Amino acid sequence: MATEVLVPVLGESITEATLGEWLKQPGDKVAADEPIASLETDKVSVEVPSPVAGVMGQHAVSVGDTVQVGAMIATIDSGDGAAAAPAPAAAPAAAPTPAAAPEPETTGDTPAALSPSVRRAVLEHGVDPATIKGTGKDGRLTKEDVAAAASSKPATTSAPAAPAAAAPATGGRKEERVKMTRLRQTIAKRLKEAQNTAAMLTTFNDVDMTAVIEARAKYKDLFEKKHGVRLGFMGFFVKAATMALKDIPSVNASIEGDEIVYHDYADISVAVSSPGGLVVPVIRDAQDLSVAGIEKTIGDFGKRAKEGALKMDEMKGGTFTISNGGVFGSLMSTPIINPPQSAVLGLHRIEDRPVVVNGQVVVRPMMYLALSYDHRLIDGREAVTFLVALKNAIEDPTRILIDL
Known part of the structure; x- marks a missing residue:
């Protein structure tokens, strides 16, 4: 049964x-x-x-x-x-049946009827799908059918080899066509939708990371011993962002029809890497979490993203996004909004640059910040004010402790 x-x-x-x-x-x-x-x-x-x-x-x-x-x-x-x-033997036994013969011919003559994986296998093995008996549902071809046909008919596969031998004369260049994953298709659709819908603009600033780097170096061992998680930079930025969002609520808002929806909470979407590409889980009520709580949440997201164990509900919602391209070496970028959110913060790599401090040229670890936002809702003044508030909190982390 x-x-x-x-x-x-x-x-x-x-x-x-x-x-x-x-x-x-x-x-x-x-x-x-x-x-x-x-x-x-x-x-x-x-x-x-x-x-x-x-x-x-x-x-x-x-x-x-x-x-x-x-x-x-x-x-x-x-x-x-x-x-x-015995199950595999049953499929070849059905091949001589006259009544079943016309089906593969129809399937082979209709490339659109083949699945993407089967079409790719047909191209790789150089076989004619019309000559293969399908063992799939309703007589459809499978990749196994194509592979079996290619291995059982060496004479047939040798014929296409002659034209293929001419390829090295053109430099041996190859092309491979791979169907986009559903995740990648969705990312492409949503990003293009954001460009088509929002009046997108990006404002930049830079931040001196000296104070945060010193605090991290001084307390990272004690922090990890007490909380069981490494002290990174994202904890500081998420916490500083929640404070700035409270001061500039339009950056944390969204447009629905002809209404503006303001949120009195900060659900921060953070981009993390997964085998299938970047995914964006959400830190719920980040404004109520400590830096340690934020780091624990991000660490858990990153671990489960690599394992493919993130849940659907963890990817929904979000009122503001932070994307850290700096971990991949990005110096500067213009991130794209994640609809229906109205703004996204881009973090970049930290590098030593000469800056003027108190009339003296000194070398400091600097990072560029980029805020892309929907100009329909957020004015330039508000975007700049948000970045300045974020910059002040990072350059003087004491502000985070006293909520200033």
């Missing part, structure tokens, strides 16, 4: 996803609740667990296919895996 594996509920307003990877292949033994596939949504990757223990049955969809919530993507057969071995 086979149990269907369905696409789980992925979160509010999310109705579909892309199959990113199969973690179990047909015939593999599967435990209950063991992940068998990975789905890519608009925000994060989600693992699909097996509803029962048994043996992995047939895949109903291929990597790269779009699947709807509630759709069946595979089956789990009862047993311990021993009975699964």
Whole structure:
């Protein structure tokens, strides 16, 4: 008896996803609740667990296919895996059946019917999809079908080799086409939407990092011993930003229709790296957290982002974003707003530069700050005032302690 594996509920307003990877292949033994596939949504990757223990049955969809919530993507057969071995033999046995022959021809003659992963496999192996019997749902081709056809017909694959040999004469240049992940598609769509909707402008300032660097060097060991987390720079910037947002509430506001929504809380979105690209989890009520609490939250986000374990709810909302391109070596940039937010702060690398202090030229560790904002809501005066307030708090961290 086979149990269907369905696409789980992925979160509010999310109705579909892309199959990113199969973690179990047909015939593999599967435990209950063991992940068998990975789905890519608009925000994060989600693992699909097996509803029962048994043996992995047939895949109903291929990597790269779009699947709807509630759709069946595979089956789990009862047993311990021993009975699964004959399953691959059943597919070749069906090949001579005359009634099934026309289906692959139709599929092969219609490239649009092939999934992105199968189209890529066809190009890589140089085979004709019309000559291959599909073992997928409704006779569709799978990557395994293409690989099997390529390995079982050496004579067929040798024919395309002659034109391929001419490639080195042009310098051996190659191209590879890879379908954009759903996360990357969503990022592209939202960033372009921000450019098309907001009247975006960027204001710059620089900040002397001497005081923060000295405080970090003096207290980092005690801080880590007491709080169990390293003392970084983001804790200072997030805390200083929450204070500046309280003074300049329009930077923390958003536009909805013909209304301005002001927030009396600061939910700070912070960009962190994940295997699939940058994701932006949210530090809720950051104004109520200490520097230690902020560092703990960011550290937890970073760890789980690398593991692909961030949850949907942790990526929603946010009233203001901080992006630290400095960790990658960026000197200066113009960050793009994350709608429906109205502003984003860009941090950059720290480098020693000559500056004038009390009439003397001295070398100080300086960082450029960039505030991109929606000019429909935020005036230039407010943007500059926000950056100056942030600069003052970082250059004199005592202000953070006494809320000045």
